[in-house]
Amino acid sequence: MAGYRELLRTPGVARIIAAQLTARFPNGMTSLAILLHIEQVTGSYGSAGLVLAATSVGQAIAGPVTSRWMGIWGMRRVLTTTLVICAAAITALALVQVPLPVYMLLGLIAGLSTPPVQSAVRTIYPKMVNSRQLTPLFSLDASLQEIIWIIAPVLITFVSTQVGTVQGLLLVVVILIGGGAWFILSPEVGRVRIPRSRRSFGKVLAKPPVVLATVTGFLLIGACAAVEAGVVATFGHGGLEAGLVLAVFSVGSLAGGLTFGHIPIGPWAMARRFAVVAAGLALTMFSLNAWWLGGSLFLAGIGIAPALAVMFTMTSASVKFSETAEAFGWIGTGQLIGAAMGSAVAGFLIDGVGPQGAYWAATAFAATGFLVSAVFVRGFPDLRGRDSSPIPDTEPVPTIT
Numbered sequence: 034m035a036g037y038r039e040l041l042r043t044p045g046v047a048r049i050i051a052a053q054l055t056a057r058f059p060n061g062m063t064s065l066a067i068l069l070h071i072e073q074v075t076g077s078y079g080s081a082g083l084v085l086a087a088t089s090v091g092q093a094i095a096g097p098v099t100s101r102w103m104g105i106w107g108m109r110r111v112l113t114t115t116l117v118i119c120a121a122a123i124t125a126l127a128l129v130q131v132p133l134p135v136y137m138l139l140g141l142i143a144g145l146s147t148p149p150v151q152s153a154v155r156t157i158y159p160k161m162v163n164s165r166q167l168t169p170l171f172s173l174d175a176s177l178q179e180i181i182w183i184i185a186p187v188l189i190t191f192v193s194t195q196v197g198t199v200q201g202l203l204l205v206v207v208i209l210i211g212g213g214a215w216f217i218l219s220p221e222v223g224r225v226r227i228p229r230s231r232r233s234f235g236k237v238l239a240k241p242p243v244v245l246a247t248v249t250g251f252l253l254i255g256a257c258a259a260v261e262a263g264v265v266a267t268f269g270h271g272g273l274e275a276g277l278v279l280a281v282f283s284v285g286s287l288a289g290g291l292t293f294g295h296i297p298i299g300p301w302a303m304a305r306r307f308a309v310v311a312a313g314l315a316l317t318m319f320s321l322n323a324w325w326l327g328g329s330l331f332l333a334g335i336g337i338a339p340a341l342a343v344m345f346t347m348t349s350a351s352v353k354f355s356e357t358a359e360a361f362g363w364i365g366t367g368q369l370i371g372a373a374m375g376s377a378v379a380g381f382l383i384d385g386v387g388p389q390g391a392y393w394a395a396t397a398f399a400a401t402g403f404l405v406s407a408v409f410v411r412g413f414p415d416l417r418g419r420d421s422s423p424i425p426d427t428e429p430v431p432t433i434t
Contacts, residue, residue, distance in 0.1 A: 037173060037291065040166055045221055049161070052219050053154040054177060055212035059205045061185025063143070064088065066205050067126065069190075070198035071136060080133050084126075086373075087137040091144020093369045100152035100362030101234060104227040104355055108153050109217055116213040118146035120206050127202035148213055152361040157225045159349055159357075167349065168416070169295050172342035176290025179283040179338065187276060227358055237360045241412035242351035246344040249303060249402050250364050251371035253340055256314060256398035257282075258375030260330065263391025266383045267321050274323045281327045285313075285334020293339045297417040303343045304406035309336030311399035317392040333399075340402075347414050371398075 041047045064085055071081035095115075103111045122143035126136065158170050193201030216222065237243055261279060268275040289309075296302075313333025317326055344364060352360050375398060382390025406413070 037169065040162065040169055040173065043162055043166070045219075046161055046170070049154065049157065049216075049219055049221050050174065050177065052212070052216040053150055053174075054181065055208070056148070056150045056216040057178070058181055058185055058212055059209045060147075061181040062189040062201075062205050062208070063123070065186055066189050066193060066198070066201045067140060069193045070127065070202055073198050074130070075133065075136075080136075083133065084136045084140040088140035088144040089369060089373055091141040092147050093144075093366045095145045095147055096149070096152070096366040096369070097234075097359050097362035099147075099149045100358040100365075103149065103153060103156075103358050104229050108156075108222050108225070108227065112148050112150070112153060112213065112217050112222070115146045115148045116209065116217070119143050119148060120209050122146060123202055123206050123209070127199045127206070148209075149358070149362060150213070150216055151365055152358045153222065154216075155345055155349070155361045156227060156354075156357045157221050159354075160225050161221060168298060168342065168346045171345040171349070172290045172293075172295070172339060175338040175341035175345065176287045179287045179290075183280050183283045227355060229355065232356065234359070237352055237356045238363060240351050240360075241409075242347045242414055243360045243363065245303075245405070245409060245412050246348045246360075247364050247367035248405060249307070249340070250344055251367040251374070252398050252402035252405065253307070253310070253337065253371070254368040255371035255375035255378075256310065256395045256402070257337065258372040259379035259391050259395035259398060260314070260317075260333075262376050262379035262383065263317075263388050263395065264326070264330075266388040266391060267326070268323070278323060278327050278330060282330040282334045285331035286337040287334075288331075289335035290338025290342065292335075296339075298343055298346055298414075299417050300410045300413040300415050301406075303340060303413055304403055304410065306336040306340040306343060307399060307403035307406050309333070310340065311396060311403050314392065314396040314399050318389060318396065321388060343413075346416060350414055350416055 041050075067088060068081045068085050071084045075081065099111055099115055119142075122139050126139045126143065129135075131139075155171070155174070158174070159167055162170055189201055189204070192204055238247070260282065264275050264278050264282075268278070310333045313329050313331070313335070316329035316332065319325065345361070348360050348364060349357060375394065379391035379394045382394055
């Protein structure tokens with residue numbers, strides 16, 4: 034913990050972490066708020082699912098695109114433009130009465146215009162700390178984001194069910210604007226300039242570490258999404274146990290990130306972390322008792338934030354600074370697709386064999402992540418004793434001869 038205290042005393046670090054967490058807080062609220070609102074307006078969970086799917090497709094498409102735009106037009110301009118459009122689209126979802134296709138269009142626009150805060154802040158981090166502090170900073174970031182997934186769903190469910198779904202969506206807009214403005218006005222956002230990438234869009238995926246980070250992120254978040262579906266199916270939507278068990282899962286991730294985030298990253302780091310996640314998830318298949326599930330998921334959670342930290346650090350160390358935002362955008366897209374796939378597979382298995390099917394799916398996702406990490410271990414960089422900052426962008430310098 035002494036290392037984290039030193040890290041947070043670095044000028045600007047504590048402020049930028051708090052600002053970006055607030056700006057990203059709506060990420061844990063928007064999907065649930067849209068689902069509850071559209072279901073109430075249309076009376077159909079199927080319609081709500083279609084609007085939610087349109088939103089998710091928009092987010093997946095936008096990730097690498099808007100992240101790359103930050104190197105062309107600047108972070109503040111892109112963040113501000115997307116923030117205004119996203120806030121307007123969610124406000125319209127809350128206030129207008131329109132046919133389902135129009136709701137889907139508004140959801141798509143909200144997804145496409147989701148501000149790329151995550152890509153922006155992970156591009157800024159290497160410019161704020163020295164290379165020794167970068168891995169712990171990525172680990173701290175991955176750990177603290179669990180706060181979003183612990184508090185945000187509870188808050189939006191309470192507001193939407195006890196006050197109203199319109200008020201729930203408007204609360205998302207208020208936090209989106211307030212948190213987004215705080216982050217955009219942070220000095221570091223204006224100070225860090227991303228150079229324009231000279232490579233064509235998507236070429237960053239030619240880097241093996243970026244592809245591996247995207248694939249392992251897909252598998253890790255797929256496992257988490259399957260767990261969430263399984264826990265809800267086990268205890269029911271209104272079961273207090275579901276919220277508590279998922280909170281324990283997130284607490285395990287928070288604890289793992291804070292405890293192991295300082296460990297140097299070698300080629301086998303990802304495989305070891307996936308082994309912890311897979312082992313914990315495998316234990317869930319023995320019993321659906323709340324205490325057993327809580328203990329198993331706490332163990333599985335210990336590997337999640339450290340695994341995310343490996344993804345972010347190895348990506349940062351493997352690409353040029355001008356490519357970092359786009360690279361993180363692709364990783365985010367992989368995670369979004371993983372969440373959708375994990376939920377879908379778990380849903381089919383729950384319908385077919387019961388809640389146990391979701392835990393089978395989660396274990397399969399995590400075990401596949403371990404196998405990918407082990408088989409392609411040569412593609413993971415050895416960052417022990419190495420600078421994990423992005424590769425500097427260089428260009429010819431004219432000389433007088």
